[in-house]
Amino acid sequence: MHMISTADEKRHDERRISAALPRARLAARGYCGVLLRVALSVFLCVGMLSGASAEAAKKVLHVLAWPGYADADVVKTFELRYDVKVEVTLVDSDEALWAQMHAKNAPPFDVLAANTAEIQRYSRAHLLAPLDLQSLPNTARQLPRFQARASIEGIVSDGKVYGIPFTYSSMGLIYDRKQIPVAPRSMRELWNPRYRGKVLDFNSAQHNFSFTALALGYRDPFNLNDTQMRAIAHKLVELRRNLLTYYTLPEEATAFFVQHNVALMFGNYGTQQVELLRRAGADVGYVIPDEGVLAWLDCWSMTRVAAEPQLALAWINYMLEPDVSRLLTQRQGLANTLTAPAANSDNARILWIGPVENIQKREDLWARIASGDRSERF
Known part of the structure; x- marks a missing residue:
């Protein structure tokens, strides 16, 4: 039997210990690494949760507005x-604005942008809150005509x-200069047979009945009797022969105009559309017809259900800052209420849109017109 000496045993133990040390160090490092990774993960998770909690804890302002605002x-x-x-929700028509305000599956809005006729409609329906002008110091920057609020109907x-x-x-x-070298002078040009399939119209009951009333020579386009409504409905059915399609958003109209070689368009968004078309390379002109033209004045309002009224007022005041107003004009081609536009000799023929005689009747008739109902059924 081979006997191991004490000295041999000592050397053997030293070699075993030496061999085990690196493994122990590696194990320790691994264990520490795991601890470090766990600690880091916990730290990151806590940080993310804290950030998420902080984000969730922020007040939220719900804004209902038009494109570009x-x-x-x-x-x-x-x-x-x-x-x-x-959180901004965009709309593309007065009808869509009204629908959003009455939506049951969405958070209530705090502030909204709407034209004066709609503001009057909403305030009469008790949907809006009166504004504290002391909280809106930037109104002092506005042109005098816009500070004279009592003179602005609605x-x-x-x-x-x-x-x-x-x-x-x-x-x-809005017209294509290449196809129409001489500016059209009447809204009735929309019905000219030479533009068959080359006309764009805005998809709105109220404005279509009103501008057609002007084209037919009716004195008050916002208060139509039954005979006038029927005549306008027939005229709008007739307009379908010339239409490429109806549009809602200005960007949509720009795409249709450029891609389909459109000749003439009812410009619901006015100068905003002209700006977009020119940036898209279209050679377009803009004209106010001889019989007059509709015009809109959009305002900011606060709803009665605004969760944070002071925050809503802060938004309205912010919208009147010079930098914001300047961007609106530079980017959208729209006038702002702080700086005077270039002189316009056509102002005398501009009719600010007002409340109409029967919104529901107009919308019901328009739904039938836009869906293709025949003229003899009106």
């Missing part, structure tokens, strides 16, 4: 300044202000 960078500046989150009721003017435009004719 609340661009992402404009919204971001407001969010940073007031440490809030702004925004003042019982001495209380329900809307602050923001932007405006006429709703004239």
